Structures are given as structure tokens and as C-alpha cells.
Amino acid sequence: MKDTPSKAVIMMATYNGEEFLSEQLDSLITQTYKDWELYVSDDSSTDNTIKILQEYRKKEPRIKKILVNKEKHGAYNNYFNVMHYVKYNVSTDFDFYFYCDQDDVWVKDKMEKEIKVISDQKKPALCYSNLELTDSVGNDLNISMCDLTNINLENKYNLFFSGRYIWGTTMAHNRELWDLMFLDKDLNNRFQIAHDSYVGKYAVAFGKCIYLPDKLVLYRRHDNNVSGIPGKYNPIKRMLTKMPEIINNHASIYWEDLYFIKHSPYRNDFLNRLSKCIEKGSFYSWGFLNKFNISTSDSKLSRASIRVILFFKLYKLSKTFQRKII
Template sequence: MVNQNVVICMSTYNGEQFLPQQLDSLIAQDYPHWQLLVHDDGSGDHTQQILAEYSQRDQRIQVRADTPHLGVVKAFLSLLAEQDADYYFFSDQDDVWAPNKLSQMIAVAKDFEPTLPGLWHCGFVQIDADGVELPEQNWHLYKDASFKGYLLNNNVIGCTTMFNRQARDLVVAKWAQMDVSALFMHDWLIALIASGLGQVLTVDQPLVGYRQHANNVVGAQGQHRWRKLLDRLTLKKKLKIWQICRQDQQFMALYGQQLTPANQELGQFMADLLHRWRPLKQVRFAKQHHLTMHAKARDVQFRLFLWLPLALRQRLF
């Protein structure tokens, strides 16, 4: 196999507890041609000291110095402009990668059409704070890799992804015009790009130990689950369908002209939900094109959203 250059992007924040285990798992990869680019988002613990020690030990680890607080989405996406590579990976600070993760995913991608943006995501096992595998939970609720599917749903978890330079270049090209606050998550944006303009593919191997603990930014169990539920009940935060429509609107503004006519129609439908109230037409369109959210409770929310006047949509969602 011809050596492919790999860039791994990591954003850290107060990650001292698990960060060394993840860095060790990267160093242990059987594919050596990688560089790790790290943005620390203002940690107040020993995270920066750990990163400094590892970067001295392994020159492939590069820590971006003196950068401001960016938030998780902007931090990850901004790292993509730092260095050209054949493939890009996102890495969380608290997971553990199988030693053959890079080699297996690169091998699967070798026959992909090089002019198209592509994203691959692998399987994973959930582990607890002690690294013990948790009982199986159904995270991959669906395998719809179409653009239509990603307009309303996301089964791509950042730490399981690899995407090619063509997908990365599309992010970098639009960076100056991008409203990052409108994006739900960085991995979802790449999935929209790949599904709309190229392809999303799966690697049917569990290559990541996806750690679940009380301080997860995304996917946490336990006390944060109840806090998020309370926020939703009190409408402290916008509910998910509003955020998804904002993301789709942003995607269409940036990339809509490059889509096929059929995908343009689907994407514009979602973007228009923020400022057009045509309930009968919108309900009919969603039914005709089988636009659904795969979690039942979320789909009920979506159906309700279609009927509500714009003022109520903005107030409730």
C-alpha cells in the first residue's frame, strides 16, 4: 500500500484523566504516517502539561499555541486548515483507538473515486471510565447514508470518522463565510458534505473504544442526561429540530449550488422551515419524500413543528 499522509485533529478541554490513554493509543498505531494537531480550549487542569510532554516525546504531535477559546465545533473545523493530507480523522480526548484503526480505514478507502468527497465511519464499543466494555447499546439506529437521511439525522460519531482531502477542502474553501454557531456538530457537517456531494461509507469493524463518563461533551450518560431533559422541558435551550433546520440552512447557503436538483429541493425544504409556513404543502412534501427523524420522539417533534405557525416555532423550538 502506498503511504498516505494522515492528519488527526483533536480538541482538548480539562482532559487530564483520560488524555494519556488516548495519546498512547495513537502512538501505538500500526500505521505510522500521521500527525496529530491539537487545539486546547483553555484547560485549567494538567491537560496542557500532558500535551507538552507528549509533543516532546513524539514529534508527530503538534499543539497549537496561544489560541483563544473556540468551542468544540469551531476548534475541530479550524484545525482542518492547518495542514494538507490525504486523509483526516477527528479524535476525542478520552477514547481509546484500536492499534489498527488507521491502517484498516485507509485500506478500505483505497478504491474510492479520488475526485469525490468521501467519509468513512467505523464501528465502536462503549467503555466506561475504567476502560471496561459496557453492555451493547444501539447507537447505530439506522444505516441511511443518503443526503436525505443526513438532513434530519446523524449516525456519524466524530471519533469514528475518516474523510478525504476533497471533503476537507470543501470545509476550508467556505471557512470565511461559515457561521459555525449554526452548525449542530462538526462531524454532521462533514456527513452532509460527503452524502450530498460524494459518499458516506461504513467500515464494519469496532475500531474505537468510545468512552462514556459524567463529563462527556456529547453522548454522556448519568447526571447530564437529566440536566438536558430539564433544559428541554423548561425550553432553556432550543429543541433539536430548530437547530437542525439552522444547520441545513447554513449548509444550503454554502453548498446548495453544488447539489443535484433533487438534493437541492430536499435541502431547500429543510432550510425554508425557518421562515416559511405552508403546513399542508410542507406536511405533504415530507410524507412524499419520506423525511423522518429516526428517534420516534424526535419524529413526533418534527411533525408538530411542520404544523406550527412561525412565531410558535421560534418560541417553542
């Protein structure tokens, strides 16, 4: 690790978050790791979110910029808006990068623990942690994200077939990973891509992805959550009643994979094979799934659905997959 002090950046996305925003900001301010700057993109909130952010900025000099996203809206584009600003408009050489939602609470040593994990990594590295679910007023539900989904990347390549692994508010990565990442300079070219999955793909393909079992974020669940959580369901009933939704979910993931592959700085055997798997389908896709032991669920039916959707390229029927990859 370098001798000079290390600095971190936190990128936050907000939208109509007045009810819980202050508690999240307070949890950042009281972090044991102090050397950070906060940049915020607000998705044109109509409540007091901007006012709260401005009030905090007056008393907290580490809050550097409050952007208002007036163009392409939605949680994904809102995150890319602040990432774009940090990438192309901030001259500070940050060592560590964090992503923050508006309605959760960070455990006070979250940043310190994650920085400790990645600070000695010489290649692109990302770490992410478990989450503790709370209700709308912050009461512990005694449920962690690991109770609901296999968050640990036992096979890192599963990330390219499911969006259930890395939760953005828990992740941190080093500058080496940030420098690899493609962010289109033309904001008009942004699409609905999950920032956490996108960043995670870079770590899996070209670096190291480290899981921390510590529950470093109190993940608040309430009626206005932008993101959801995985739920338990009857797989047969889901297949029969929600097949269009399942196909759309697959389409979104594969579209993101191809976007990532197109803009990745390097190519390797896995990415070349992944591209062919998605584009060719048929028995090639089955061979790929077997070779890389892809399995995103313990459900046999779930594993079968991946094979069927890829074999017949059903994902290409989705409107999601009709977007041009620029």
C-alpha cells in the same frame, strides 16, 4: 490510488482532559498506520492538559502543533479552530482526514481499516464506524452505539434531520471531501455547528458515505463528557415534558442545514427542496418528507413531531434559529 505514500492528518480537540488524554494519545501512537500528523486545539484548559500535550510532543515528532483556542469556546468551535488551522496554515497535502476526542481509545487498526475503505474512492468519500461503550476506567460495558441508535444510514438523507448518525471520533474521509468543505476564513464568524454532522452533510450531498460495523473506538463514558449518547425514553412523556427541548434540537439541526446549503459549492434537487422545506413549512414540508422517505426513528410519535414542527415552523421560535447565517 496514487503511487506515492499516502499521509493522514488527525485533528484533536481538548479541554480539561488530563485524566484520560494520555491513554488516547498512546492509542494514536500505536496505530498500525504510521504516516500521520496530529494537530490539537485546546479550549483554554485550566488543568494539566497542555502540559501533557507538550510532554508528548517532545518525544513524538508526529505531534506538529498545539493551538490554544482563546476566542469562541465550546466543543464545536474548538474543532473548527483546528480544522481552520489545518485548512489555511498547513502546506502538507494530506490524503486522509481524522477527528479525535481526548478521552476515548482508538483500536490499533482503526486508521488502517478506514483508509482501506476510502483509498480507492475517486469522489468525495467518508466512512465511519460503530463504537464500543466503556466506563470511566475503560471496562467494556458490552454496549455498542448500534444498540442505542440506528447509526447505519439506510436512508442517507436522514442525516439532515438528526444528529444521531455519524460520530466524529469514528469518521475518516478523503482529500476530495476536504477540498469541497467551506471553512470561513474569519474565525469570528464561527457558530455552534457540530463538526461531524457538518462534514457528514458534504459526503451525503456530494459524495459517498460508508458505514463500517466494526467497533473501532472505545467510547469512554464519564461525568465530564462533552458529548452525550442517545438514551431510551418514553416518547409520550418526552413529548409532554420536553417539547421546548425537542424544538430547540430541531432548530439546531435545521439551522445547520441552511448554513450548509448556503456555503455548499454546488446545488442539487435535494438541497433545493430541503431549503424550501425548512423555509416554507406547511404542506410543502410534508410532501418533502414523503418524497425522500425521511424517518429518523421507529417511533410514530417521533415521526409525527418532525411533521408538526416543520408544518408550523415551530423551530423558528427557538433562540438557536435567531442567529444570522453568515
